[in-house]
Amino acid sequence: MAAHLRLGVFKFASCDGCQLQLLDAQGKLLEIARHLDIAHFPEARSAVGEGPYDIGLVEGSITTPADAERIQEIRRQCRYLVTIGACATSGGIQALRNWGQIDSFVSAVYATPAFISTLATSTPIADHVPVDFELRGCPIDVRQLVELITSFVLGRKPRVPSTSVCVECKARGTVCVAVAQGIPCLGPVTQAGCGAICPAHGRECFGCFGPSEPANLVSLTGQYERQGTPPEQLIRLTRSFNAQSPAFRAESDRLEGASHE
Amino acid sequence: MISPVAQATDPWRSHPARIVRIAEEIGGVRSYDLVLDNTAVRAAYRFVPGQFNMLYLPGIGEAAISISSSMATPDLLTHTVRSVGNVTAALARAKVGDPVLIRGPFGNPWPVDRLADRDVVIVAGGLGLASQRSLIDALARHATACRSTAVIHGAKRPADLLFQSEYAAWKAAGIDMHPIVDVGEGGWSGPVGLVTKLLDTLPLDPQSTTLLCCGPDRMMTAVAEKAFARGVPADEVYLSLERNMSCAVAHCGLCQFGPLFVCRDGPVFSFDRIAQFLAVPQC
């Protein structure tokens, strides 16, 4: 077998939930550890292996000047850089700051705002350095993470479909919550990968895997509006964990603009 | 209940084979000679030029690759590929002796049984010549009883012309070779331009010409139009299409082109059969 690939896991502005998915791989974790040298993973081990790394998994978004510099060095150290989760791939829930004034947030929250060094926006990693691959989700799906690692080890492209969540609902036989219950669901415009967990439990998809390709949000929200869903609810639905992803951002801004007219 | 259906072999049954030779062709393109492991399978294996195999590397993927070796030696199967996808990239890392699994052969071949007394014009764009090499070999061996054979092969640069080392043997067998390049560099003294340019001036009798073309869709459409302008009828122009072939047995639907399954009804079609759909963008 070829020499073990070296893995580094890096954290930016995030909740650590995506890194935990790696630890949550359970039976697969030992298998991964047999085939990869997990060199840098501060969440899981105190030993820190220096770079360079074959694969860098990057969690979190860029929200501080220091992080904007740190990601540059990590990019240099990683042969393949993979963003994991909604924060790293689209800016995360913290990107809601992008619609507000950062100074007013800082002064409202912190006793001594002068100590706070932060950027006005939360931005995805790809806005700062080239990204080789992205895993979506809040958090990421452990099966997709295992598929990613397996594909690297075996030497092929990862198979992470860009199709809608509806594909997964139909595959598991879940009844459509939008059609059968009138619940506004983002599934038809959200990328699959979660296994359609939320609709399987009778609630709407809230888009935590970000937009599918393609994502015709105008048609979908128009349908929900005609069925009586207020625009404010649709703005909240599209402006959450992937608020900053271009398709969702454009739609929430469009809905907001239309409702102000 | 259901009326009985003859139990066909499992279309997902792959046969182990081995790489016995790897040849560097032009830059980034290699030929892999494969021999089936099982002697009975090997003895029973027959193909006709234009057909393809599904080359399978477990865990990596499967790819439809046309057979580029001689139909006279079906115990040795050559596949000429550029490294672009999962399978071809993995093949680029492979070495002689490595296993490759094969399903095949599949598909509708070049009309080799309709070429007797015909003037055959082969037009190939780039790697398209790989699908026609076994055809040229059959013509060179006079296996089709055709009257004449001309090959127009277009490539970007002189160094991109495939199978140049075989030109001498093909010429010796009476085949007219007409290579043409987009960029005439490195002491190139031959023609420069698109394959359609050569088709303008190639002496041909439209009543006795059969044209066989393989290349990108747009190039094939242009070649066909040129052939019609020279008076060649649409049912004497054949194209080999490339689509997303996955199951190879017309079950998965991914290669559909209009009402046609390219894996089964193609990849070789007479132009008149597909003209209606070739004219439609994104069909």
Place this chain on the structure above:
Amino acid sequence: MVVSPSPISERNIGDWLRLPPAGLQLLIETLAENHRVVGPQVADGAVVYRDLRGIAELPVGWLDEQDGGRYRLHQDPTAGFFDHVVGPHSLKNFLFPARETVASFVRTDGEWVQQTHAPEDRPLAVIGVRACDMAALRIQDKVFLGSGHVDPGYQARRQRLFTVAVNCRRAAATCFCHSMACGPAVEPGFDLALTERDGWFACQIGSPAGHALIQRLATADAGIVSCTVEEVDAAKQVSIDLEASMHARQPEAGAPRPRSLDTHGIRDLLYAQMEHPRWEEVATRCLSCTNCTLVCPTCFCSSVTEVADLSGDHVERERHWASCFTLDHARMHGGSVRSSTASRYRQWVTHKLAGWIDQFDSSGCTGCGRCITWCPVGIDLTEEVAALRHSDPP
């Protein structure tokens, strides 16, 4: 003329029997001895196919209201066991499952060995299959059994399938089987077919397997007797009346529009309209979400994924449903052949209603209406085809 009931042991294929609800219960229990029995049940706001233990689980008293992008159940005391029509599931979910391992390989000392498949699960018996879905079964048979190559998994499940079909007594607004010559009367091909009557079922024997099952039930005290001629005629009249009413349906204010599809010359019509601006117009509404294709009982596209462990020594080839609405469907090096939503919607409709005729000598549509109901934005292929028909080519 009244014919006195005769012992059913004398009955043959094609004959009709009186089956009380207790007889249907016994039928289900008897089938369950060596089948996995599934049937319609209310779950998550819809009538879906689930494992069925008895008639108490059937959707007695439930009716479905269906329209573009809308499905609602409500209770109605006059509704019988089977007065709902089709839900999101069909036989496809079982015979051509969403995921299936089609081959598996193990590498030992560098050599690949293809594994032989484990035997199939218990044979399947499905209660409540409608005419449109029996028609869909015939269509999928052509795809997986009749096109030169046989799909072994489908064949194994299909050969052992037992169908208890049901003749519909009502149609949803989205139903247009009458346009597609696929219903509402169930065509031969079933094992047993039920027509619900007032408190009992008229049960027609359709196959040797159906006959054998009825013979077994006859030995129990299930109250099964032959139908009288009048009862047979009345049962047959149910489908005749429903079909007539479907042809006569007219739009009413405040009610979903009753669907129909003019199939006259439809193949040539669609081929002539490949560059019609309507395709671009529908693309502004289409989500490319794939729902229409996945609920369609005849759509058969699939792709295969390599599922390997990290050693790469154990590999399963997993086939899963694919859809012509995804960019992966016609993906080649350099991107999808059909990169626009308009081209993908066109591919689906022209394949379903035109290309299918070339491929399989029948339409790919049975008029079940699922693609209309389960489209989140209610795109309606009957409406799209009508729009193409009633406008001049570009």
